[in-house]
Amino acid sequence: MPGEELELIRSSLLDFLTRELSGREQEFEKIGIPRDFVEKLAQQGFLAAAIPTELGGSGLDRPAYFTILMNIARFSGSAALRVMLLNGVIYRVLKKMGKEEIVRDIISGASSISIDTSLFTKFWAAGKEKFFVDPQAPMSIFMLDGQIVLARVSLKGSREFRPLGFRGLKFGDPQFEVSERVAAIKDSGKFVDSLMAEISGDIAAVAIGMSEAALEKAMEYSRVRKAFGVTLSSFQPLAFPLSIMSVQLKTLREFLLSDSGRSAADMIGIRELAADFAVVSSKQALQTHGGYGYIEDFGVEKFYRDSLALNSLFGEKIHSMTLLAKEYYGEEAGNL
Amino acid sequence: MDFNFEEKYEKYRATVRDFANREFTRELIETCDSGEKYPEELRIKTFNAGIMDFTDPWKVLIGIEEMCSVDESLGIAATTPYFGAEVLMLFGSDYLKEKYLSKVSQGKAIMGLAVTEPGGGSDVAGLATTATPADSGYMLNGSKMFITNGTIANYFVLLARTSVEEKKHHGLSCFLVDSSWEGFKSSKIKGKMGVRATDTAELQFSNVKIPKENLIGEEGKGFYYIMTFFNISRIYVAAQGLGVARGAINRAMEIVKAKGQAYSSQESVQFAISEMATRLEAARLLTYKAATFLFNFNPNPTLTSMAKYYAAETAVYCTEKALEITGTDGLNSQLERFLRDAKILEIWEGTSEIEKLVVARNLLKEGSVN
Numbered sequence: 041m042p043g044e045e046l047e048l049i050r051s052s053l054l055d056f057l058t059r060e061l062s063g064r065e066q067e068f069e070k071i072g073i074p075r076d077f078v079e080k081l082a083q084q085g086f087l088a089a090a091i092p093t094e095l096g097g098s099g100l101d102r103p104a105y106f107t108i109l110m111n112i113a114r115f116s117g118s119a120a121l122r123v124m125l126l127n128g129v130i131y132r133v134l135k136k137m138g139k140e141e142i143v144r145d146i147i148s149g150a151s152s153i154s155i156d157t158s159l160f161t162k163f164w165a166a167g168k169e170k171f172f173v174d175p176q177a178p179m180s181i182f183m184l185d186g187q188i189v190l191a192r193v194s195l196k197g198s199r200e201f202r203p204l205g206f207r208g209l210k211f212g213d214p215q216f217e218v219s220e221r222v223a224a225i226k227d228s229g230k231f232v233d234s235l236m237a238e239i240s241g242d243i244a245a246v247a248i249g250m251s252e253a254a255l256e257k258a259m260e261y262s263r264v265r266k267a268f269g270v271t272l273s274s275f276q277p278l279a280f281p282l283s284i285m286s287v288q289l290k291t292l293r294e295f296l297l298s299d300s301g302r303s304a305a306d307m308i309g310i311r312e313l314a315a316d317f318a319v320v321s322s323k324q325a326l327q328t329h330g331g332y333g334y335i336e337d338f339g340v341e342k343f344y345r346d347s348l349a350l351n352s353l354f355g356e357k358i359h360s361m362t363l364l365a366k367e368y369y370g371e372e373a374g375n376l
Numbered sequence: 377m378d379f380n381f382e383e384k385y386e387k388y389r390a391t392v393r394d395f396a397n398r399e400f401t402r403e404l405i406e407t408c409d410s411g412e413k414y415p416e417e418l419r420i421k422t423f424n425a426g427i428m429d430f431t432d433p434w435k436v437l438i439g440i441e442e443m444c445s446v447d448e449s450l451g452i453a454a455t456t457p458y459f460g461a462e463v464l465m466l467f468g469s470d471y472l473k474e475k476y477l478s479k480v481s482q483g484k485a486i487m488g489l490a491v492t493e494p495g496g497g498s499d500v501a502g503l504a505t506t507a508t509p510a511d512s513g514y515m516l517n518g519s520k521m522f523i524t525n526g527t528i529a530n531y532f533v534l535l536a537r538t539s540v541e542e543k544k545h546h547g548l549s550c551f552l553v554d555s556s557w558e559g560f561k562s563s564k565i566k567g568k569m570g571v572r573a574t575d576t577a578e579l580q581f582s583n584v585k586i587p588k589e590n591l592i593g594e595e596g597k598g599f600y601y602i603m604t605f606f607n608i609s610r611i612y613v614a615a616q617g618l619g620v621a622r623g624a625i626n627r628a629m630e631i632v633k634a635k636g637q638a639y640s641s642q643e644s645v646q647f648a649i650s651e652m653a654t655r656l657e658a659a660r661l662l663t664y665k666a667a668t669f670l671f672n673f674n675p676n677p678t679l680t681s682m683a684k685y686y687a688a689e690t691a692v693y694c695t696e697k698a699l700e701i702t703g704t705d706g707l708n709s710q711l712e713r714f715l716r717d718a719k720i721l722e723i724w725e726g727t728s729e730i731e732k733l734v735v736a737r738n739l740l741k742e743g744s745v746n
């Protein structure tokens with residue numbers, strides 16, 4: 041997509057977010073992403089950004105889609121993850137199953153699908169509760185006997201969690217009965233490997249957006265807050281890391297957005313770099329705010345929580361690192 | 377050099393650990409965390425169990441460490457009713473000790489320490505709350521921010537400006553302030569990232585009359601008293617960090633093992649465990665060394681600040697790593713709360729930045745490291 045078009049998408053998205061989300065970030069975190077916001081996202085074409093137009097999506101290319109994820113994540117990691125789960129995970133799973141037409145109902149809000157995030161987990165802990173996003177949904181994507189299954193379910197109950205991050209989304213361990221098994225992916229292990237590679241850019245985009253917002257907040261705060269008679273920006277232990285992180289951020293963003301020719305290895309690599317960077321930069325932002333950083337209403341600690349959750353939700357780190365090593369070596373590597 | 381504790385301390389450690397494992401039920405932990413509720417019953421039980429034995433500082437340290445290894449938030453809530461008491465013990469008059477400290481040490485009253493203000497916490501000498509001489513004492517005006525036990529404490533050790541003439545830190549004095557006095561107001565601060573069982577508040581003072589007997593020690597020496605206090609309390613914050621780090625590593629290892637041998641044999645997972653445990657061991661040695669100096673009445677502020685920031689950073693490092701190697705299983709476990717709780721350790725009682733400055737400035741003054 042040409043630069044001007046990308047800029048157009050970015051500015052209309054920013055207008056939209058400033059109008060619909062700005063100032064409501066805490067509300068999203070506390071009571072969940074409001075339905076009307078998701079509907080408006082859909083109307084504006086941002087919700088199903090990367091899904092083909094034939095299926096009701098916007099059919100945008102990767103730089104445009106990443107730009108959308110990044111900018112939503114600046115305001116709300118939860119809202120960005122909602123978009124990412126639909127475009128990056130649900131749509132891809134449905135497509136693999138040959139059931140992509142179902143995505144129309146999800147985009148229109150007529151239906152919803154819960155996802156068991158442990159489908160990304162390669163090494164299961166015996167006896168642990170499941171960790172579903174949207175556990176109350178009438179359809180579900182989950183692991184059953186080593187296969188990824190899509191089913192209509194009837195819910196018997198659900199234990200909801202107050203998760204570390206992305207609190208605008210609902211997480212829980214649902215108990216349900218399968219009323220109709222719609223489809224399954226047989227070679228799920230291989231599919232998960234390819235899915236992890238495919239969503240790497242999406243994860244990086246969310247991570248970069250959150251880092252950007254956290255660093256901006258820290259910079260702003262350090263320009264006005266005073267200690268020992270001077271602004272915090274005078275102190276090297278704050279100004280140096282915040283400045284160098286701003287450069288790192290720019291590098292990551294430019295690398296991701298000029299991705300047209302990037303290899304799978306590059307994308308997995310940038311996921312790892314961006315996700316780690318989100319943790320480090322949001323922690324620095326929190327620390328810069330001192331005691332205020334520790335209070336939810338200041339809206340900075342959530343970036344730290346969200347980035348740690350982002351690191352854990354989509355598979356073990358060693359899983360994506362093994363994929364990365366394999367891509368770079370061109371053969372199995374780093375598997376011990 | 378003997379790295380073992382005497383048997384009485386090992387026994388004590390086991391007693392506290394049993395107590396915390398028994399009393400810090402999952403239900404209590406979750407209720408206090410989600411509802412930001414102070415566990416008053418637990419405070420009383422902890423007191424009755426004699427856990428915070430101020431006659432022996434090693435017991436206090438071990439008690440804090442053990443409790444925080446089970447749950448930092450409850451551990452701190454149960455062990456901070458005496459927060460600030462050391463200032464009274466060291467510098468308070470017999471009258472103040474008799475009138476206030478005795479109630480606190482009988483578990484009948486709660487204390488807090490009020491230093492930080494909305495305008496700043498690191499720059500202690502820059503504080504703006506004033507205690508101006510009035511008829512038979514002082515008149516207190518101003519506000520304090522992020523004060524632990526703020527809405528539940530009966531008494532506060534409070535630092536206020538008594539003189540604007542002198543050098544900034546010479547014009548400060550400590551007072552014992554009773555929260556029932558007229559003009560004293562406290563409002564709970566809600567929505568902390570972690571340590572949600574602890575009570576945190578903003579305090580406001582509008583023409584609060586302080587009797588002159590409630591001046592602690594000498595006028596103008598408050599800054600020095602508070603720094604002396606920090607040299608004690610920072611050791612206990614380091615102990616909080618040791619507990620959190622240990623609790624996180626053990627929980628992470630449980631999950632790693634539950635994921636099976638195929639996972640626990642992955643070398644990068646093993647490296648993470650190894651690095652967490654090594655840092656914990658280093659933080660522990662540093663903390664115990666700093667504590668040994670302090671408890672032998674020979675405090676070493678350099679070591680204390682090293683221990684405080686290193687143990688705090690170790691706690692944060694370990695909780696982050698623990699989540700990293702446990703994935704969604706960790707997110708959906710007590711580890712997520714360990715992480716939220718840990719971060720405060722790098723902020724309160726001297727941020728890591730301030731501790732590092734203390735270390736460097738002391739070392740530069742001394743000219744060499746040992």
Ligand SMILES: Cc1cc2nc3c(=O)[nH]c(=O)nc-3n(C[C@H](O)[C@H](O)[C@H](O)COP(=O)(O)OP(=O)(O)OC[C@H]3O[C@@H](n4cnc5c(N)ncnc54)[C@H](O)[C@@H]3O)c2cc1C
Binds near residue numbers: 278331332492723726
């Ligand atoms: C849950 C909680 C409980 C607390 N309990 C108490 C309590 O009971 N009593 C009490 O008095 N206080 C309490 N505090 C306050 C705490 O001690 C302060 O938050 C802390 O000292 C930092 O002060 P600040 O928040 O004003 O940050 P600031 O002082 O504004 O600092 C902001 C940032 O600037 C950095 N900074 C400041 N000066 C320098 C410098 N010279 N060089 C480099 N970096 C610098 C800091 O490290 C920090 O990263 C509590 C805080 C919290 C969050």
